[in-house]
Amino acid sequence: MKTYTYFLRAFLLSLLLVLAYCQPAAAAVTCTVYSGPDINFGDIDLNAGVATSTDTLGWGCQNPGNSQSVQVLMCFGINDSPSTPGYDPRYMPLLYSTQTGYKLAYTLYQDAAATTVLGSFDSGGAARPLARVLTVDPYYGGGNISVYGQINPSGQRGLPAGSYGDTLSTKMTYMVYDPSVGADCSNPQMLAGSTGTSRIDAKVTAQCRIDSASDMSFGTVYGLLNQNVDSTSTITVTCNGVDYWVGLGNGLHASGTTRRMQGENGAYIQYELYSDPQRTVRWGNSQNDAKAGTGNGRQQPLTVYGRVAPQALTGKGLFSDTVVVTVNY
Numbered sequence: 001m002k003t004y005t006y007f008l009r010a011f012l013l014s015l016l017l018v019l020a021y022c023q024p025a026a027a028a029v030t031c032t033v034y035s036g037p038d039i040n041f042g043d044i045d046l047n048a049g050v051a052t053s054t055d056t057l058g059w060g061c062q063n064p065g066n067s068q069s070v071q072v073l074m075c076f077g078i079n080d081s082p083s084t085p086g087y088d089p090r091y092m093p094l095l096y097s098t099q100t101g102y103k104l105a106y107t108l109y110q111d112a113a114a115t116t117v118l119g120s121f122d123s124g125g126a127a128r129p130l131a132r133v134l135t136v137d138p139y140y141g142g143g144n145i146s147v148y149g150q151i152n153p154s155g156q157r158g159l160p161a162g163s164y165g166d167t168l169s170t171k172m173t174y175m176v177y178d179p180s181v182g183a184d185c186s187n188p189q190m191l192a193g194s195t196g197t198s199r200i201d202a203k204v205t206a207q208c209r210i211d212s213a214s215d216m217s218f219g220t221v222y223g224l225l226n227q228n229v230d231s232t233s234t235i236t237v238t239c240n241g242v243d244y245w246v247g248l249g250n251g252l253h254a255s256g257t258t259r260r261m262q263g264e265n266g267a268y269i270q271y272e273l274y275s276d277p278q279r280t281v282r283w284g285n286s287q288n289d290a291k292a293g294t295g296n297g298r299q300q301p302l303t304v305y306g307r308v309a310p311q312a313l314t315g316k317g318l319f320s321d322t323v324v325v326t327v328n329y
Helices: 002-021
Strands: 030-035 039-044 051-063 070-078 090-093 103-109 130-136 139-151 162-176 191-204 208-213 229-239 243-248 259-262 268-274 291-294 299-308 325-328
Touching: 030 070, 030 162, 030 191, 039 103, 039 139, 051 070, 051 130, 090 191, 103 191, 130 139, 208 325, 229 243, 229 291, 229 325, 291 299
Parallel strands: 039 191
Antiparallel strands: 030 051, 039 051, 051 139, 070 130, 070 162, 090 103, 090 162, 103 139, 162 191, 208 229, 229 299, 243 291, 243 325, 259 268, 268 299
16 A cells, blocks of 8 residues: 555656646747837927827837737836926927027827826826837737827927927836736836837928008198108017018009108108108118018017108198018018
8 A cells, every 4th residue: 555655646746747848938028119209290380389290119029939919018218308308398409500598398198189298217207108008919919109299389489490309218118917017117027128219300480470560640731741740650570589571662652762642633742661760760671771670489569650751732632552561581
């Protein structure tokens, strides 16, 4: 009886050893991110609404020696700019310009609704890495994950035109997904994956517009026109950080460069428009005699100073003229 019992235990032990030898462990899953995201906003009009852009990061995982799909937690983080830290918003500097210190604010999001800010592994707060639980097919699986960018022009419409951009470092970590832990990118079991860079670019276009131009009225003249009659009007322009100049045409009834208002029966009254209150600098329609300025992204009022000098009247009634206003930048 004792001999039989010993033989049975030895047999079971040898059987277990054989079974263990016939079931080698499957090879570990390895993952990498091999592209993007590179966000290019293209041409941006800061006088318009929010600008958006999107790009994808491409990922791939090796799942060798496994005949079943595996769920993998992948976490992807983008660092902030070394020169201007921050995530909501981030900033990209003005490039290729003698103007320094300008930067364009933008934010990267994990979702199309722009509710979750994309941060780095060190960002903390509301900005955090992008976490996805992905299914990796036997032997190999891969796909793309979208990243969304937004530029809000509010508060930065005065930025100069030009190219803005930055290169940000990126990092990816991963592990076989554990439902009991959840999608936790801070899990110490996360494996270090690939690192790389993401490129962010935008081009702020030069923009100027004429918002309004009020009428100029010299009022009513009683009797002889034997003294100066002065008046003013206002032109309002908005430009986004670019140099501009506003020109005034000579009017519909000019004789050469002499501006004239036309009345009844072909009668005329000469008048002039100036860019200074003393009415010594004629406001013309060339860069040399126009009113110049630099945009700041807000409405800028420009005063037009008008004068009707003493002259002989050749008629009576209403005299008027129309002058074309042009903004150049």
